[in-house]
Amino acid sequence: MKLVNSHLPPRRAIWFSFLTLSTPLLLCLLLVSAPVKARPADTLRVHAGLEELYVDPARYSVLEDPSGRLTLADVQAPAHAARFRPGNTLPTTMDHPGSAYWLRLVVQARGSLSQHWYLEMFDSHLNSVEFYPANGSAPTVTGSDLPLATRKFPYKNFLFRLPLSPEQAQTYYLRLTSNSKTTFLSRLRTEQTLAVHFQTEYGLLGGFYGVLLIMVVYNLCLYLFIGEQTYLRYVLYVLSCSLVFMSEDGLGFQYLWPGQPVLNQLITAGSPILLLLTFSYYARQFLDTAQRLPSYDPWIRAVVLLSVAGLLIDAVWLSSGWGFWFYLLPYCMIYYAAYRVWQRGQRTARFFLLAHVMVAISVVFMILRKLGINTFTNTATVYSMNAAFVVEVVVLSYALGEKIKGIKDATIRAQGKLVKQLRKKHQVQEQLVEQLQRNQELKDQLNSELEGLVAQRTDELRLQSDTIAAQNRELLQANGLLALQSAAIEKLNAELQRDLQEVKTARVLSKEVNFGEFSQIYPDKDACLVYLANLKWAEGYQCRKCGHEKYCDGREPHSRRCTKCRYVESATAYTLLQKCKFPIIKAFYAVFLIYTHKGNYSSQELSRVLDLRQGTCWSFSQKVLEAMRRRRRAPDFDENEGWTHILLDASGLEPEEAGAAEEATVRA
Structure with missing residues (x-):
């Protein structure tokens, strides 16, 4: 230089x-x-060796049209084309359901392609979908608001063919509208990949719905054969879940109601509400929360009803897309109730907890997708709810069988206990009969001895009749002595007969039985209810409302439910022990004492024996005395009848008490 x-x-x-x-x-x-001619950042490139391609949010652009009036020419104009934003800078859901969203896809084919490519939109709840091909041909207009016939391919998701030219980048536009927060997720697939995908997907879904159908038919048959209402509630729960899944995956619209888009929208909005109702309806009875958690069960019902109201408001007016949050609180409360019931000894509750672990995990994945977080979005997480529900259905069916088996085992144990009690009672009765036979033998022996003595004395008198004149004075004295002896004998005979009669009556009525011995005959409340039920329906069962004679066991111990009108009557209803405020075994013993003492048993002594308040004993003794008076006036009254006839007295019930008894049995 x-x-x-x-x-x-x-x-x-x-x-x-x-x-x-x-x-x-x-x-x-x-x-x-200098201007550099670079390819767009959102270009999707396909080639012959590629079979499918996930449309990443960075590969498409989105333009929101709040007015919903823009046309294809408008969005292609430079003013609006510059407003398109990459999909990865926006949420993957429609945050404003009232707006229209334009999606722009740029697809470039490298080399010649041996198969056709298709675009599949995963969300089947898009109300309107308009697909504009790159070659300028007529757009495809479809959506969940239109019949299935508007789709070129009768598939549960939206499927569009992409006419691609080798080595050319072609731009496709989609105009989407929805009333809920639906997603933009989609995938490009070839013909062969679609065929394999269809075969696999429909095979798995067919197996899934087949399992649900088997469970519905199986549990429905059990309900028809056994009559247990829990099976019917479980069938309703499985059917509502099936309805939710069919509306979510689009199979219902594809196969069951393809020409009824209004019905499809109605089922999509109403099936989650029905699911919440049937799930709480089934879970509460399966866990017996009304008996095991009486203070917690009303809160569950109130929260479920409030959540249902919130879901209705969101489905009819708000359409916010956040309705799934209304499921969390009642679901957590029911899950906590299952944990509490399991802690209190119901072994089948552990199956309920186990069955809903996978459901809870799949619900977390669903919430993440609803929030636009697609980090974990894949085929496994999308269909995890189906797999979780299959596990839940199988486990809950097994748990339901375990519960019924437990009830059956408890019934068998109770029957065995009752048989033992009846055997013990029979042994006591046999001992009483033996004692009465022994007393009768003693009585006969004594009468024979007395007859022998009388005969011997008569013979002596006959022998002395020859000396009557000479020994008149002695005879008068002898006659006086004989009269005294006869009177003593007659008195002794009368006392003996009275004592024998008292022994017989005491043995029949068990007058000398104390509370300890009485407790051996009726050891607990269950034994008293068993005896009272057998006594009450000794002549057969007949419904008080419809007169039907067939029944099944009610929810309360030893109650009976009419198989026709479902009217439930407890063992104590319409008896002397209705609305009794102290233990039933003490009530039995009180009736026994008052009756065997013929009403002469003071309330002070009754209070001391039963360890109850004197006022309570006095009120109950008055009730028993009134029943005894009514019994004595009955045409079939027998002096030697047992004290148990008093237990069936229901004449003293006031009309309002009878109504209360009927209402109590209905609630049971």
Whole structure:
């Protein structure tokens, strides 16, 4: 450079040096400022060796149209085309359900393609979908608001064919509208990949719905054969879940109601509400929360009803897309109730907890998708709810069988206990009969001896009749003595007969039995209810409302439920022990004492024996005395009848008490 500059004038040398130094800088500026023709960042590239391609949010652009009036020409105009934003800078859900969203996809085919490519939109709840091909042909207009016949491919998701040209980048537009927060998730697939995908997907879904159908038929048959209402509630729960799944995956719209888009929208909005109701309806009875958690069960019902009201408001008016939050609180409360019931000894509750672990995990994945977080979104997480529900259905069916088996085992144990008690009672009765036979033998022996003595004395009198004249005085004395002896004998005979009668009556009525011996005959409340139920329905069962004669066991111990009108009557209803405020075994013993003492048993003594308040004993003794009076006036009254006839007295019930008894049996 110095050699060249040395031959130039000073001013030209300065300019030449300036140009020499600034030329690289100017070239760099020109290169930076010159327009560079680069491919768009959202271009999707496919080639012959590729079979499917997930449409990543960074590969498409989104334009929100709040007015919903823009056309394809409008969005292609430079003013609106510049407003398209990459999908990865926006949520993957429609945050404003009232707006229209334009999606722009740029697809480039490298080399010649041997198969056709298709675009599949995963969300089947888009109300309106307009697909504009790149070749300018007529757009495809479909959506969940239109019949299935508007789709070129009768598939549960939205499927569009992409006519691609080799080595050309073609731009496709989709106009989407929805009343809920639906997603933009989609995938590009070839024909062969679609065929394999259809075969696998429909095979798995067919197996899934087949399992649900088997469980519905199986539990429905059990309900028809056994009559246990829990099976019917479980069938309703499984059917509502099936309805939810069919509305979510689009199979219901594809196969069951393809020409009824209004019905499809109604089922989509109403099936989650029905699911919440049937789930709480089934879970509360399966866990017996009304008996095991009486203070917690009303809160569950109240929260469920409030959540249902919130879901209705969101489905009818708000359409916010956040209705799934209304499920969390009642679901957590029921899950906590299952944990509490399991802690309190119900072994089948552990199956309920186990069955809903996978459901809870799948619900977490669903909430993440609803929030637009697609980090864990894949085929396994999308269909995890189906797999979780299959596990839940199988486990809950087994748990339901375990519960019924437990009830059956408890019934068998109770029957065995009752048989033992009846055997013991029979042994006591046999001992009493033996004692009575022994007393009768003693009585006969004594009568024979007395007859012998009388005969012997008569013979002596006959022998002395010859000397009656000579021994008149002695005979008078002898006659007086004989009269005294006869009176004593007659008195002894009368006392003996009275004592024998008292022994017989005491043995029949068990008058000498104390509370300890009485407790051996009726050891607990269950034994008393068993005896009272057998006594009450000794001549057969007949419903008080409809007269039907067939029944099944009610929820309360030893109650009976009419199989025709479902009217439930407890063992104590319409008896003397209705609305009794102290233990039933003490009530039995009180009736026994008052009856065997013919009403002459003071309330003070009754209070001491039963360890109860005197006022309570006095009120109950008055009730028993009134029942005894009514029994004596009955045409079939027998002096030697047992005290248990008093237990069935229901004549003293006031009309309002009878109504209360009927209402109590209905609630049971």
